[in-house]
Amino acid sequence: xxxxxxxxxTRYSVDPNSLLPNGRAVRCTKCGNTWTERxxxxxxxxxxxxxxxSAEEPHADDIEVPSxxxxxVEAERPLFRPRGARGPKKPAPKPQRSWGALxxxxxxxxxxxxxxxxxVLLRGMIMELWPPATQLYQxxxxxxxxxxxxxxxxxxxxxxxxxGTNVIVVTGVxxxxxxxxxxxxxxxxxxxxxxxxxxxxxTWTFDPPMPQLEAGASLNFATRVPNPPAxxxxxxxxxxxxxxxxxx
Numbered sequence: 001x002x003x004x005x006x007x008x009x010t011r012y013s014v015d016p017n018s019l020l021p022n023g024r025a026v027r028c029t030k031c032g033n034t035w036t037e038r039x040x041x042x043x044x045x046x047x048x049x050x051x052x053x054s055a056e057e058p059h060a061d062d063i064e065v066p067s068x069x070x071x072x073v074e075a076e077r078p079l080f081r082p083r084g085a086r087g088p089k090k091p092a093p094k095p096q097r098s099w100g101a102l103x104x105x106x107x108x109x110x111x112x113x114x115x116x117x118x119x120v121l122l123r124g125m126i127m128e129l130w131p132p133a134t135q136l137y138q139x140x141x142x143x144x145x146x147x148x149x150x151x152x153x154x155x156x157x158x159x160x161x162x163x164g165t166n167v168i169v170v171t172g173v174x175x176x177x178x179x180x181x182x183x184x185x186x187x188x189x190x191x192x193x194x195x196x197x198x199x200x201x202x203t204w205t206f207d208p209p210m211p212q213l214e215a216g217a218s219l220n221f222a223t224r225v226p227n228p229p230a231x232x233x234x235x236x237x238x239x240x241x242x243x244x245x246x247x248x
Contacts, residue, residue, distance in 0.1 A: 001040065007033035016040055149182040150213070150239065151175045155189075157235040168225045170235050176213040184208040185239045189223055192234040201229040205240055 001016040005028040016039055018024070023038035119126065126133050155172035170189060176182045188205050192198035206223045213219055221237075 003037055005031065005033055006035060007031050149176060149178045150184065151177050152237060152239075155235050155237045157232075162226075165226050166228060168228045168232065168235070169222065170225065170237065171220065171222045172237050173218055173220055174208070174213065175218040176215055179215050181212055181214050183212045184210060184219070185241060187221065187223075188238055188240045189225070190236040191225065191228055191232040192236060193229075193231045194233040198234060201232055 001014050001019075003012045003014050003026065004010070005012075008028060008031040010028055010030045014026075019037055019039040021039070023036050025034060026037050027034040151174070153173040153175070155170050158169045158171075160167045160169055168191070174184065185208075186205055187208055188203065190200050191202040193201055202225065204223075204225065206221075209219055209221055223237075
């Protein structure tokens with residue numbers, strides 16, 4: 001049987017036999033309200049025979065009525081929930097990170113990047129070892145890397161005085177690194193300062209010692225610059241069609 005406190009609507013589950021025969025006083029453990037609860041009207045009752053109470057028998061008012069604390073609390077919620085009402089919202093479970101999966105994907109991405117970078121940087125050697133790869137590189141817009149046939153060594157500059165005039169004498173070496181004879185273009189020299197990036201202080205052009213260079217051969221060149229700028233700290237010599245260094 002369900003009892004409901006008339007003051008706070010708290011519900012309790014009790015044995016209806018504990019209310020026989022004429023009900024008893026009960027108290028709500030939540031709000032302290034006390035009331036008399038009658039047994040259900042359709043509950044069967046035993047027929048009572050009239051008798052004469054003796055002096056030793058306790059009076060009905062002296063019978064100890066168990067309090068509501070001895071009864072089992074069933075629930076503290078209404079018997080029904082209005083339509084559309086929602087219960088307390090449960091917190092959404094926090095997503096768990098799988099560090100193992102993240103590490104695996106990171107390693108996979110690093111391997112892919114390394115393979116692609118190697119395929120681009122080493123495409124010349126790959127196409128030489130496996131010629132069909134040339135068509136694949138051309139499809140993605142990557143041809144064979146352009147190879148400069150002539151290699152310029154670092155020039156050497158020496159300061160000299162000729163007839164009271166300061167002169168820089170620049171010497172260097174040019175090497176043909178290809179397997180065929182190559183023409184040697186006009187050469188371009190630059191005097192640079194100590195900045196980073198360096199600034200061109202003076203430029204000039206000069207002819208090479210010979211117009212062409214055989215496969216694998218080298219040639220020495222020399223050029224002179226009178227009255228060079230006092231701030232000169234470096235010298236650069238390249239082919240005339242080469243892009244000069246950026247100036248400040």
